Amino acid sequence: MKTTIATLAATTLLTGMAFAGEHGGKMTIGITQNNVGVDSYQTTYEKAFIAAAEANEMVEAVVLDAGGDVARQIAQMEDLIQQEVDAIIIWPTNGEAVIPAVRKAKQADIPVIVTNSNIAEQGAEFVASFSGPDNITQGSRSAEIMCDKFKEMGIDGEAQVVHITGQPGYTTAIERAKGFEDRLPEVCPDVTVIDTQPGDWNREKSQKVMEAFLVKYDDIDGVYAGDDNMGVGALNxxxxxxxxxxxxxxxxxxxxxxxxxxxxxxWGSIYQSPVDDAEAALQTAIDVLEGKDVPALNYFDTPKITQDNMGDFTKPVF
Known part of the structure; x- marks a missing residue:
């Protein structure tokens, strides 16, 4: 899929031009997303990104979607490099596989901003900034939510948990799993994770994974899912x-x-806005192009939400 905001003819590319803050020219920012059609979070993110780009008269954006295909995303990266865009935002389909393409952009003096799900650590040197949630912290907070509830119920000394992860190889899935699995034994050392299977961010697949868990295990006290889409599949x-x-x-x-x-x-989850996510990614790219001091890991906060405090949060739009 390709959506172009403000047609990018070869004559309008900013080859060799200084950025907006210096000479009044527009910034051309390309984005290649993971898989807009896979869930409503990514769909909402794309809409918010396009809206934010259209609202900024100094930005021309090229909006691409890899459709979950690593090869397609690498090709999109190469296309953006050939177009000589000023900056590239990438939502990686696979945290390791995209590293050569990100390195190629770096070699072309095009800053790369990674959004939402970071690339593997060995690619960090090629990235100007990561913009998104701290997924390890999210996993850790989910473990705390679960442990607190088990303690309230008086079953923290014996509870058994199954874990449904996101897409294998996808950094967000890896980090949320790590955060949960590292933190749970710290706060509830007698709780056992008895099985872990991927749900691939898909509700229907996660429902089938949970169906298999229910057949296999007579005693399941808790389910941790890498996002609510999968969690509701397990609930169903x-x-x-x-x-x-x-x-x-x-x-x-x-x-x-x-x-x-x-x-x-x-019972509970982590509150994360795709609108904040999209707007933060675009702003990070703009700040990098304007020469501002941008942290390597530019996180936005994602607080705990449970039945006890959900009245403090508006219902998600995705």
């Missing part, structure tokens, strides 16, 4: 099987998760 499986009393905790609070919390069926 438990409801269909008549298995009650399971504590569901996710990350990235989707509208379906928020609604399930309202019904008392889903």
């Amino acid at each position: 499986a438990a409801k269909a099987a008549g298995r009650e009393g399971i504590i569901f905790v996710g990350a990235t609070n989707f509208a379906v998760g928020y609604e399930a919390m309202e019904r008392g069926e889903y």
